[in-house]
Amino acid sequence: MIYTHLEVTEVAGDIFDFCCNMTEEQDARARALIERAAAKWPLRILHALSDAGAPLRFSRLMERIEGISQKVLTQTLRTLESDGLIIRTLYPEIPPRVEYELTPLGRDLLMQVVTLWRWIVERLDEFDSRKAVKLTATDN
Template sequence: MTQPLDPDMFRACAQVTPLIQVGDKWTAKIIRCLEAGPRRFSELRVPLRGITPKVLTETLRAMERDGLVTRTVYAEVPARVEYELSPLGRTLLKPLAAACEWAVAHMAEVTHARQVYEPL
């Protein structure tokens, strides 16, 4: 028989913010958008249909805080800002590529499982 989970198993880290946010809705997609090099905010919004400017800003700030992206502001009028994957952020490219490959290979199975679980 499996041991029950310790109710205090997360007590030591309960007040600690997670180190990275790869599992949220947008971070992995932003990483893929920055794979080929730096991009401006407006460029990122194009493939990220459905993201609001507020959420994109919050996600980029969180990624910058976690060391996944660098933000460069150019002294121009109007100011130009570019976002680029940091060396740490680039270490996520290979695992994300594997996850994307898995998703493509198994999307039909996942879709079927979802339909069985929650029939229309």
């Protein structure tokens, strides 16, 4: 059971069993990956690559991701590549051409996140109403 100040939620006993079998190192690595993926830009980049349906050049990504700087896009692409979520292909041409595309792992991550994203969006009113109740309670 999970206890919160408002309710008790029953959770199937084995749903978190995999956590009990993780080492501290595995837990730290998993948390780091979650933090990197949930940062401001990675999911937007993965979505842009998925939406394109084909590899994209750096400049095309810049056009599709409003508000991102060249420096941040470069850093984020490097991180996504090192995590195995995208592939960077360099074509030996003059000038050199570089394209980025999702890996199967990147596509799978994006599909998992979409499920969570949809769950959150479908409950935004509930989140907002709880926040409003909390704010009202603190005003008194």
